Amino acid sequence: MSKTFKLSERLRVATVAEKAGQSRAALEVYQSILERFPGNAKAKAGVKRLSGGSVGLTVDAEMDAVAARGPQLNAALGRISGISDPLAMPESVKRAAPVARGAHVPDSLSVSQMMRQAESARAQRNYADALALYRRVLQVEPENEQAIWLLGLVHHQIGESAVAISTLEGRTGGNIGAICTLAHAYREQGRYDEAIAAFESALERAPHDIEARVDLGDLLAAMGRKEDAIANYEAAIELKPEAGLPYLQIAGVKTFQSHEPLVKKMQSVVQTEKTPLTDKAQIHFALGKALGDSGALSESFENYSAANKLMHDMRPFDMAAHRALLTQIKRPFEADGFARLVLPELRNSPVKPVFIVGMPRSGSSLIEQVLDSHSEVHAAGEIGYLSTIMQRAVSEFAQRPVIFDKALLHDIRDAYLGKLQTSTKGARVITDKNLLNFRYLGVVLAAFPEASVINMVRDPMAICWSIYRHHFAGELLSFAYDAKDIAAFFNSYTDIMAFWRKRFPGRIFDLDYDAFTRDPEQGTRHLLDRCGLAFETGCLDFHENRRAANTASMSQVRQRVYQGSSQEWRRYEAYLGDLKVAIGYGQ
Known part of the structure; x- marks a missing residue:
């Protein structure tokens, strides 16, 4: 059922998940609260507990700075602040503006303090602060393996997989997380053989690593190597039967027959009390698919319903906010004179x-x-370039009068094409x-x-x-x-x-x-x-x-x-x- 964002309910869901030991699910909910309510003390404390650090480098100070700059910020051209580097912008319209890349990090911070604050910033998707902090750590300790890994990881998370590769190649030091991040970056660059080799290298070092096993299966499935993918998913299930993702991924590539042993296994695991809620939801989705394949439609639908109920309780959707966003986005184009906004001239660009x-x-x-x-x-x-740019724009529309004119459209165009050109691989036409x-x-x-x-x-x-x-x-x-x-x-x-x-x-x-x-x-x-x-x-x-x-x-x-x-x-x-x-x- 559609509902608005209820803070008390989200906090309750996060608390229940955290007490049940479901740290990842709890952290996601706390993060979603901070996207809407950046100053919420309980959500900040939750992120701090689960990410092992403080809630951010300059969140409150940056919010004050944004408010102080007000309408004077690039008002002459009506431009969006920071739009030239959209992926350094926060993903929520409510989150504080991040510090610029390469910003000064206080010399008084120790390496351990910088690492904690960087991870907290990354957990809040404040990637610019995280990048600045990890780089500062590496200035002090150039061979810090954790900082090297996490710097590469942030670059991968913001879509800069080529930079992630250059950061990590030859510097993973046997760190499983770093090796897997490098594998994902290879995959994003279409270097599939190297990605497979990296995942296999990680599994040689850590044969019981569930995530690496599933990630390798996902890559093989995406390449059309279905049987190899299933073998990896099944190996992950053997290692951790209550993990929901391997079942879900098998269901995505396999057609089930009646009375398959894996179906009975899923039915047993999903009823086990120790199975985390997120994993139960994933297994219910897998059972819905498996039972539907074999024609047991009533049981199939029951499992789909159970899966969606669990997910909806953890991630309710704010329909009112969605409708308000669409209304705000449409507004500049509702006036009769909106045609003046269109850029009829074609600006030179190597990509379409x-x-x-x-x-x-x-x-x-x-x-x-x-x-x-x-x-x-x-x-x-x-790719998320345009949505990140537009979230920033909508944020500033809400905070101050912004002139929606051709100058602004040129800025949006330049920012988007600038990022897009890093993903061309030499092609003239790029799909988004x-x-x-x-x-x-x-x-x-x-x-x-x-x-x-x-x-x-x-x-x-x-x-x-x-x-x-x-x-x-x-x-x-x-x-x-x-x-x-x-x-x-x-x-x-x-x-x-x-x-x-x-x-x-x-x-x-x-x-x-x-x-x-x-x-x-x-x-x-x-x-x-x-x-x-x-x-x-x-x-x-x-x-x-x-x-x-x-x-x-x-x-x-x-x-x-x-x-x-x-x-x-x-x-x-x-x-x-x-x-x-x-x-x-x-x-």
């Missing part, structure tokens, strides 16, 4: 962005893989598959006149049901764990897309996933044409693309196009009546 937007589970991974199979295209994945960029299409269409925008269209019930039966990492898609929230989010998406189409007629290409699967060659030709690309037959053989897919759809993009997946929800139609009504399906 293609934005793929829409709802999760709408077929976007297939389209991304098709485009990546073109010789002039690099699929950069679900951050689906929730649909919220910011007014800015995209005004600031990037040369960009192509692809909006994924699919049967609404197929989308909503697929969302409900999937587990998503992080809190960004927490609307996914309640049918009413899914419906409300879907309706808000269709509403704002109608608004953008009206404001920018002809600029948005609505790609019908089902029509594409019925005639993939015609669909591919039309897609490439809308992206300004010549047809290449290799795009029809996208399933042979060695690129590792990084989404829940990784197994589908290893197959040829197939039809009928949008009808899967009808097997569960008897349980989905309220959802159909909520999205107006068939009306």
